[in-house]
Amino acid sequence: MQHLLGLYRASERDIALILQEAAVLKPALLSSPPQSFSFLNGKTVVLAFFENSTRTRTSFELAVRRLGGSILNFSAATSSLQKGETLLDTIANIEAMQVDAFVIRHGESGAAEIVAKHTRKVVINAGDGMHEHPTQALLDMFTLHETFGRLSGLHILILGDILHSRVARSNIFGLRKMRASVSVCAPPTLLPVGIEHFGVKVFADISQALEQCDAAIVLRLQLEREAAGFIPTLREYNTFFALTDEALSKVSHKIFVLHPGPVNREIELSSVVTDRDDTSGKSESLILRQVTNGVAVRMAVLKVLLYDRA
Incomplete structure (x- = not known):
C-alpha cells in the first residue's frame, strides 16, 4: 500500500x-x-x-x-x-x-x-x-473491534444522510471487507440510488433497523438539507430517524452508538444518547472513545x- x-x-x-x-x-x-x-x-x-x-x-x-x-x-x-x-x-x-x-x-x-x-x-x-x-472509517472499525473483540459477524447500522456521506461509503467498504454485515436507514431522499448493490440491507423504519444491529453509526445531518428539499422539516426528521431514548425503548438489547462529529444535538441524536457512557442503559456512547x-x-x-x- x-x-x-x-x-x-x-x-x-x-x-x-x-x-x-x-x-x-x-x-x-x-x-x-x-x-x-x-x-x-x-x-x-x-x-x-x-x-x-x-x-x-x-x-x-x-x-x-x-x-x-x-x-x-x-x-x-x-x-x-x-x-x-x-x-x-x-x-x-x-x-x-x-x-x-x-x-x-x-x-x-x-x-x-x-x-x-x-x-x-x-x-x-x-x-x-x-x-x-478512510481514516474515519478505520477509527470507527478500530473502536468497534475494541468494543466487541471482533468485526466479523457484527451487524452495523449506518443511520442518516447516506447520500452525501463519505463516512458512510468508507465504512460500508471497510466493514464488509472485514466480514461485518451493514445496514442503512434513512429517508428515501437521502439514500443513493442502487445502494443495495453495495451489499447492504436497507431499512425505512428505525425500530426494525435497530433491532437487528449491534452498533449504530449515526451520521451528521447537514442543516441545509431541509432548505434543499431532501427532508420536509428537521422536526420530522428528528421524529422518524433520530436516535433517541424513545427509539431505543423498542429495542430488546443494548446498542453501542458512534458518530463522526460534529453532533447536531436533538436533530440526529439526542443529548441523552450522545452523552450516555454508562453500561446500564439501552445504549452506550462510544463517541469520545472514537476521538x-x-x-x-x-x-x-x-x-x-x-x-x-x-
Whole structure:
C-alpha cells in the first residue's frame, strides 16, 4: 500500500494491519505523560486542508507529533490558489521543498487520487467530497473491534444522510471487507440510488433497523438539507430517524452508538444518547472513545506508509 486513498481498493490485509498497529500504539497515548516515538524523525507531513476541519486536522497533527515528525500546515485561503494557481501546481511546488507526505482534505471527489497520480510522495485522503473518508472509517472499525473483540459477524447500522456521506461509503467498504454485515436507514431522499448493490440491507423504519444491529453509526445531518428539499422539516426528521431514548425503548438489547462529529444535538441524536457512557442503559456512547482512537489510528496509518514501507 503506497497511499491511503480509500477503503474501496484497500485489502482486508491492509485494514487488519492498520488496526493491529493502532492497538499497539494506543497504550502510549494513554500513558502519563503520553509516550512519543521517533518513527517519523526527519520527515515532514503536509496537512493540505481545503475544507474546514477540527477533529481530523487536530488528530493528524497530534499523530505526526507523537511519531516524531514535522508538520507543514497549508492554508488554502492564504495560498497562491487564490491567485489562480492550480491544485497540482501547488502540490508540485510544495513537493519541491522536499516534504514526505500529503494529508489532503478537499471538497471535490477524487482530489486525493488526482494528487497521488502526480506526486512521488505518500498521499493520505482525509476526506474528498462525497467520495471517501478512510481514516474515519478505520477509527470507527478500530473502536468497534475494541468494543466487541471482533468485526466479523457484527451487524452495523449506518443511520442518516447516506447520500452525501463519505463516512458512510468508507465504512460500508471497510466493514464488509472485514466480514461485518451493514445496514442503512434513512429517508428515501437521502439514500443513493442502487445502494443495495453495495451489499447492504436497507431499512425505512428505525425500530426494525435497530433491532437487528449491534452498533449504530449515526451520521451528521447537514442543516441545509431541509432548505434543499431532501427532508420536509428537521422536526420530522428528528421524529422518524433520530436516535433517541424513545427509539431505543423498542429495542430488546443494548446498542453501542458512534458518530463522526460534529453532533447536531436533538436533530440526529439526542443529548441523552450522545452523552450516555454508562453500561446500564439501552445504549452506550462510544463517541469520545472514537476521538481518542482517531489519533492512534492515524498514527498507525502514518507509520505503515512512511516508516514500515521505507
